[in-house]
Amino acid sequence: MEVVADDGSVSTSHRFVAAICTCRRSRIYPWCDTSHRRRTRPDEKVDQEGAAEPAAGGVGR
Amino acid sequence: MTAYQESRSVRPVLPVGRGELSHAVIAALAGGRPLAAGTETVRADPYGDDLQLALYVLYELHYQGFAGVDDEREWDPELLEFRRVLEQRFLESLRCQVRSASSLEEALAALLVEPVVADHEDAGVSHHLQREGSLENLREYAALRSLYHLKEADPHAWVLPRLYGRAKAAMAAVEFDEFGAGRAQDLHARLYADLMEDLSLDIGYGRYLDAAPAEELATVNQMSLFGLHRSLRGALVGHFAAVEATSSPGSRRLAQAMRRTGAGPAAERFYDEHVEADAVHEQIVRRDVIGGLLADEPQLEADIAFGIESTKFLEDRLGAHLLHAWRGNRSALRRPLNSVLPTP
Structure with a gap:
């Protein structure tokens, strides 16, 4: 699978499914690196929403 | 060019016993003799060195075996009966530990939250290694984790015949990725052997078993236990979800640790590959493996949660052991690496 960015650069994945970053926080953009996750203090209850989950691309998706 | 020497092309030697139970198992295997141990009085610490090593050796008969041990001992009824007593003690203890377990929804939600850790605060092992771990800490970590990573994803392959439909297709797809997607040089176990070479460790399978503390043996025994029992297929899937969901951010920290210490390109690659x-895998395991399994067998919900929670419990125990040793400037291994001689 190839992802073409606005500047024309192409990223290629040979995985059976790729997780494509939709939150723009990934350090390995355009692929997801789970940076969308909610971040909490260890002693804090989970209450705020995280950023967007990745989109799945690939065979049958 | 010489042919690549696979980690698993050598048969490991039997380890040194750590108590009555493990001595009995090792002696039976080494001597080709029947097991000389009663099964009625096992009161050993379920997480202790003796029970965990005995269990580890018995499980290893299903993977790689040992030098000088007949492969048929894998199905020796006495050994299997003994294994059952040991694993019941381990399993019952795990079930007690996480009895107050949250619902599956809560257990999954907890996996998808990243703790924010300030620089001065205590954190997990990957935070410690990322921030201040020495190259020697990283070598110890790699040596003890090799007990799993040199057979990475193997325990989870046992669940495949127990799944069907959507859960099976998704689980097989993730396993295919773990096994290099058709390319032997990309097998995750192979990438790990390459990492070990960067860290000047011996890639021979089983090389660091004697050095591994009980806390590490327990994490690997848990996978074998869940993988080998069809009745624990829910727990195996929960365990796999916990590993895959926590791996990506943890691997990013470990890749940074490898870069900071100049460990080498293969050491960085192993963790970089796991970030992406x-x-x-986390998405596939949550949506299709767990989603598919729950659609087919909704009664397994509690066991999937048990798999997640018990994985966290054992990983936290291992993490506490490692940090306690390293913060005290001690080795976290039972035998420091400089006393582990190269394979003859």
Whole structure:
């Protein structure tokens, strides 16, 4: 699978499914690196929403 | 060019016993003799060195075996009966530990939250290694984790015949990725052997078993236990979800630790690969493996949660052991690496 960015650069994945970053926080953009996750203090209850989950691309998706 | 020497092309030697139970198992295997141990009085610490090593050796008969041990001992009824007593003690203890377990929904939600850790605060092992771990800490970590990573994803393959439909297709797809997607040089176990070479460790399978503390043996025994029992297929899937969901951010920290200490390109690659791969695997395992299994067998919900919670419990125990040793400037291994001689 190839992802073409606005500047024309192409990223290629040979995985059976790729997780494509939709939150723009990934350090390995355009692929997801789970940076969308909610971040909490260890002693804090989970209450705020995280950023967007990745989109799945690939065979049958 | 010489042919690549696979880690698993050598048969490991039997380890040194750590108590009555493990001595009995090792003596039976080494001597080709029947097991000389009663099964009625096992009161050993379920997480202790003796029970965990005995269990580890018995499980290893299903993977790689040992030098000088007949492969048929894998199905020796006495050994299997003994294994059952040991694993019941381990399993019952795990079930007690996480009896107050949250619902599956809560257990999954907890996996998808990243703790914010300030620089001065205590954190997990990957935070410690990322921030201040020495190259020697990283070598110890790699040596003890090799007990799993040199057979990475193997325990989870046992669940495949127990699944069907959507859960099976998704689980097989993730396993295919773990096994290099058709390319032997990309097998995750192979990438790990390459990492070990960067860290000047011996890649021979089983090389660091004697050095591994009980806390590490327990994490690997848990996978074998869940993988080998069809009745624990829910727990195996929960365990796999916990590993895949926590791996991506943890691997990013470990990749940074490898870069900071100049460990080498293969050491960086192993963790870089897991950042991207496990972000995908987490999605597949949650949506299709767990989603598919729950649609087929909703009665397994509690066991999937048990798999997640018990994995966290054992990983936290291992993490506490490692940090306690390293913060005290001690080795976290039972035998420091400089006393582990190269394979003859």
